[in-house]
Structure formats: C-alpha cells, structure tokens
Amino acid sequence: xxxxxxxxxxxxxxxxxxxxxxxxxxxxxxxxxxxxxxxxxxxxxxxxxxxxxxxxxxxxxxxxxxxxxxxxxxxxxxxxxxxxxxxxxxxxxxxxxxxxxxxxxxxxxxxxxxxxxxxxxxxxxxxxxxxxxxxxxxxxxxxxxxxxxxxxxxxxxxxxxxxxxxxxxxxxxxxxxxxxxxxxxxxxxxxxxxxxxxxxxxxxxxxxxxxxxxxxxxxxxxxxxxxxxxxxxxxxxxxx
Amino acid sequence: xxxxxxxxxxxxxxxxxxxxxxxxxxxxxxxxxxxxxxxxxxxxxxxxxxxxxxxxxxxxxxxxxxxxxxxxxxxxxxxxxxxxxxxxxxxxxxxxxxxxxxxxxxxxxxxxxxxxxxxxxxxxxxxxxxxxxxxxxxxxxxxxxxxxxxxxxxxxxxxxxxxxxxxxxxxxxxxxxxxxxxxxxxxxxxxxxxxxxxxxxxxxxxxxxxxxxxxx
Numbered sequence: 001x002x003x004x005x006x007x008x009x010x011x012x013x014x015x016x017x018x019x020x021x022x023x024x025x026x027x028x029x030x031x032x033x034x035x036x037x038x039x040x041x042x043x044x045x046x047x048x049x050x051x052x053x054x055x056x057x058x059x060x061x062x063x064x065x066x067x068x069x070x071x072x073x074x075x076x077x078x079x080x081x082x083x084x085x086x087x088x089x090x091x092x093x094x095x096x097x098x099x100x101x102x103x104x105x106x107x108x109x110x111x112x113x114x115x116x117x118x119x120x121x122x123x124x125x126x127x128x129x130x131x132x133x134x135x136x137x138x139x140x141x142x143x144x145x146x147x148x149x150x151x152x153x154x155x156x157x158x159x160x161x162x163x164x165x166x167x168x169x170x171x172x173x174x175x176x177x178x179x180x181x182x183x184x185x186x187x188x189x190x191x192x193x194x195x196x197x198x199x200x201x202x203x204x205x206x207x208x209x210x211x212x213x214x215x216x217x218x219x220x221x222x223x224x225x226x227x228x229x230x231x232x233x234x235x236x237x238x239x240x
Numbered sequence: 241x242x243x244x245x246x247x248x249x250x251x252x253x254x255x256x257x258x259x260x261x262x263x264x265x266x267x268x269x270x271x272x273x274x275x276x277x278x279x280x281x282x283x284x285x286x287x288x289x290x291x292x293x294x295x296x297x298x299x300x301x302x303x304x305x306x307x308x309x310x311x312x313x314x315x316x317x318x319x320x321x322x323x324x325x326x327x328x329x330x331x332x333x334x335x336x337x338x339x340x341x342x343x344x345x346x347x348x349x350x351x352x353x354x355x356x357x358x359x360x361x362x363x364x365x366x367x368x369x370x371x372x373x374x375x376x377x378x379x380x381x382x383x384x385x386x387x388x389x390x391x392x393x394x395x396x397x398x399x400x401x402x403x404x405x406x407x408x409x410x411x412x413x414x415x416x417x418x419x420x421x422x423x424x425x426x427x428x429x430x431x432x433x434x435x436x437x438x439x440x441x442x443x444x445x446x447x448x449x450x451x452x453x454x455x456x
Contacts, residue, residue: 080449135405142401146392155453156388160402163384163446167406170435174409177428178416 007084009227016220023220027213034206042199054112056204060211062105065133068098068215072140073165076158086223088154089230091161092144093222097215099137106130125175132171136164150230241325241333248337252306262342263349266299270353281358288357289367289418295353296346296371297378297407301400303342304382307334308390308451317390321455331447332440335376335383343375359418366418366425374414374432380439381406387450410435 006012038056072094078087109127110120121127143160147153252259273291277283311317320330350371354364385403389395410432417428 132405132408139402139405142398143388146389146395146398152391152453152456156450159446159449159453160388163443164406166438166442167381167409170409171405171412174412174431177431178412 004082004084007082007086009086012086013224013227016224020217020220020224023213023217027210027217030206030210031214034203034210038200038203038207042203051112051115052200054108055200056207058105058108058112059204060208061101061108062130063208064211064215065098065101065105065130067212068094068101069133069136069161069165069168071219072098072161076161079154080158080162085154085230086227088158089226090219090223091158092154093219093226094215095137095141095144097218097222099134099141101211101215102130102134102137106134125172125178128175129168129172133168136168140164241329244320244325244330244333245337245340248334249340251310252337252341259341259345262299262303263345265302266295266346266349267353269295269298270356273357285358285360288354288359289363290415291357292350292354292359292367293371293374293411293415293418296350296375297404297411299346300342300375300378300382301403303338304386304399304403305389305396307338307383307386309386312390312454317451318455321451327448327451328444331383331387331444331451335380335444335447338383339376339379343372343379347371347375363418366429369429370414370417370432373429373436374410377410377432377436377439378407380436380443381410384443384447384450387447387454390451391454 006015035056039053042053044050044052072091075087075091075094078084079091106127109130113122114120140157140160143157144153147156270291273287274284277287308317311320321327323330325333347368350367351364354367359367382403385399385406388402389399392398413428413432413435417425417432
C-alpha cells in the first residue's frame with residue numbers, strides 16, 4: 001500500500017468519491033464557524049476598528065493562493081518524473097482555484113487598505129508579488145488551453161510551472177530592491193511566539209483550516225470532472 | 241555548435257531585417273514615449289532608464305518566435321534533434337545567436353536613444369553595463385518561451401503572455417541599476433549578472449524538455 005496506488009485513475013475516483021462528502025461538510029462547517037466567530041464574536045481592534053476582521057478572509061486566501069501554486073509545482077514534478085496522469089490533472093484543476101484565491105486576497109486587501117493605508121493599491125512588494133503570481137497563473141492556464149494534444153500540454157505546462165516558480169521566487173525578492181513595503185512583517189509563524197492576540201488568532205486558525213479543506217474539496221471535484229471528461233473523450237473516439 | 245550559431249546569424253542577415261527590424265522597433269518604442277507623456281526633459285530624464293529597458297525587452301520579444309519557428313516548420317529542428325549535439329546544446333546555440341542579433345545591437349543603440357530621452361550623463365555606463373549583462377537573460381528566457389510555443393499556430397500572443405512575467409526580475413533590477421540615486425548600482429548589477437548566469441546555465445535544459453515534448 002503506497003501513495004502511488006492512487007495514481008491509478010480508477011482507484012483515485014473510488015477514494016475521492018468516498019472522502020469528498022466528509023471534506024465538503026468539514027470545510028463548510030469550519031468556514032461557517034470560523035467566519036461567524038471572527039466576524040461577530042471578536043472585539044474590534046483598538047486601532048483598526050472593525051476592519052481588522054477582514055483578516056479572516058485575507059490571510060487564509062493569500063496563504064492558499066501561494067500554496068496552490070506550490071502544490072501545482074509538486075504535481076508537475078510528479079508528472080514529469082513518474083508520468084501519472086492524475087497528477088497532471090490535479091495541477092490543471094488547481095490553477096483556476098489558485099487564481100480565485102489570489103483575486104480574493106487582492107480584493108480583500110484593497111478593501112482593508114483603503115481605510116488603513118489610505119489607498120486601495122500601492123506598489124508594495126507583497127502586493128506586487130501577488131500581481132505577478134496572478135500573471136503567472138494566467139500564463140499557465142492559457143498554455144493549457146492553447147495546446148490540443150493533452151500529454152504535450154501536460155508536459156509543457158509542467159515545465160512552465162517549474163521554470164515559472166523559479167522566476168516567481170526571483171521576482172518576490174527582486175521587488176524588495178525596487179520598492180519599500182507597507183506590509184507588516186510576518187504575523188503568523190510556527191516557530192515564534194504569538195504576534196496576533198489569541199482573540200483573533202484562534203478563529204483565524206479555524207478559517208485557515210477551513211479554506212485549506214475547501215481548496216482540497218474543490219480540487220478533488222475539478223479533478224474528478226477532468227477525469228470524467230477524458231473518459232468521455234476516449235469513449236467518443238472509440239465510438240467514431 | 242559554432243556552425244549552428246553562424247548558420248543562424250547568416251540566415252538572419254540574408255533574410256533581411258535581422259538587425260534592422262529589431263532596432264527600428266526599439267527606436268519607435270522609445271520615440272513614442274515623448275509623444276505619450278510630453279517632451280518635458282526633466283520627466284523624460286526620470287523615466288528614461290525604465291523606458292529604455294522596457295523598449296529593449298519589447299524589441300527582444302518581437303524576434304523571439306524566429307528562434308525555433310522557421311526550423312520547426314521546415315523540419316530542420318527534427319534533423320537537428322537527431323544530430324550528435326544534445327538538444328540543450330542546440331538551444332544554447334540558438335539563444336546565443338538570438339542575443340548576437342538582438343541583445344548586442346540593442347545595447348549599442350540604447351546609447352543614442354538614451355541621449356534622446358535626456359538620460360543623466362552618469363547613467364550611461366550603468367545603462368550599457370546592465371543591458372549588456374541583462375540581455376543574455378532576455379534571450380535565454382525568450383528561447384524557453386519560444387520552445388514551449390513552437391508547436392502552437394499563431395502563438396505570438398501566448399508567447400508574450402508567458403515570457404513577459406519571466407522578464408520581471410531582470411527588468412526590475414536592470415532598470416533600477418540605471419536609475420540615478422539608487423543605492424549601490426554595482427550590487428544590482430551583480431544581481432542582474434546572477435540572473436543571466438542562472439538562465440544561461442539552466443534554461444537550455446528546460447528548452448530541451450519543451451522541444452522534446454513538442455517533437456513527440
């Protein structure tokens with residue numbers, strides 16, 4: 001019994017069908033609870049007022065926007081090395097969700113930025129990095145759409161994802177030379193003591209877990225759709 | 241590999257417009273800027289580094305699809321793929337030829353164009369240095385984009401969408417290096433050089449994978 005067994009599409013379909021309902025229920029419960037807790041049961045910040053509550057959407061989606069790309073990088077490597085079709089399909093399925101997460105993060109940030117920084121948009125390093133990430137997502141998805149042969153498309157998008165990751169990382173650090181930031185330093189990290197008060201920290205954690213589960217649910221659904229549409233295509237080819 | 245570079249150079253020269261097309265495009269892009277923002281010399285001096293770098297980037301982009309497209313269409317690429325030189329070597333040769341045809345003339349042409357944009361006198365040395373060091377990165381990254389889109393009909397727009405984001409770090413550091421008042425331009429120059437060397441060292445292998453996937 002190894003992880004690679006689920007590279008078999010039939011096994012993957014069986015397993016994902018079994019765990020999908022649990023994932024969906026868990027993510028919606030956690031998100032509902034976390035957002036309700038965050039929006040209505042936490043006090044307003046003494047400096048930021050109630051705008052602080054946007055953190056419960058902004059931070060989890062921003063986190064997920066980057067992690068979605070990381071996951072695409074890993075699945076791309078798996079496809080290039082071990083050539084499991086499910087892996088390439090998962091990467092394809094994750095891209096639009098990653099775009100949505102990026103857009104939500106940028107939008108919520110803009111809404112929060114107007115009262116706090118006095119502007120919706122600034123060329124702050126982190127904002128700029130997110131804009132760059134968004135462009136990378138667009139290019140990646142456009143390449144998937146442009147190539148007809150599915151295996152070639154998987155090959156080329158994988159290699160683009162890998163090269164793109166290197167350059168996205170380079171851009172992330174190059175912007176530091178190019179502009180001074182408005183963002184505060186990292187607020188959440190595993191190895192340091194708390195930076196955010198517990199009142200906000202606990203519901204935030206719930207929201208983060210909720211968003212991660214939501215992402216997994218959506219990726220599984222999209223991958224299943226993709227596998228089914230491949231099967232349909234194969235059936236049609238055979239029928240003609 | 242040397243003969244491959246020479247062949248590409250000869251093809252570019254004899255098909256007409258190898259150097260000239262890129263350079264005239266560079267001239268036009270730079271010329272458009274005063275039309276767009278007004279001929280205020282102070283303003284032009286301030287934005288000159290960015291404009292010259294973006295102009296160089298766009299002119300480079302213009303000739304990218306030539307790197308592999310023609311050889312792909314007439315089957316030369318398949319013949320080359322079966323030659324004893326590995327595909328990554330072929331990609332290196334092609335990117336080098338592209339740099340000689342575009343990067344080098346762009347670097348030289350940037351000097352008079354900088355004068356047109358009222359670039360500060362002290363900036364010229366950094367302009368030439370950053371362009372000559374940075375343009376190899378542009379050619380190699382571009383070759384990667386060209387290798388990926390070689391099988392796509394009318395892939396020009398897609399090529400720009402894929403390649404331009406990859407140009408961002410080079411552009412940021414390169415243009416910043418030329419800007420007067422930026423601290424330690426030599427440090428930025430070193431970072432541009434680092435990106436170029438990284439591209440020259442690693443991108444040919446990515447090109448080879450992309451070409452192989454396309455040739456299947």
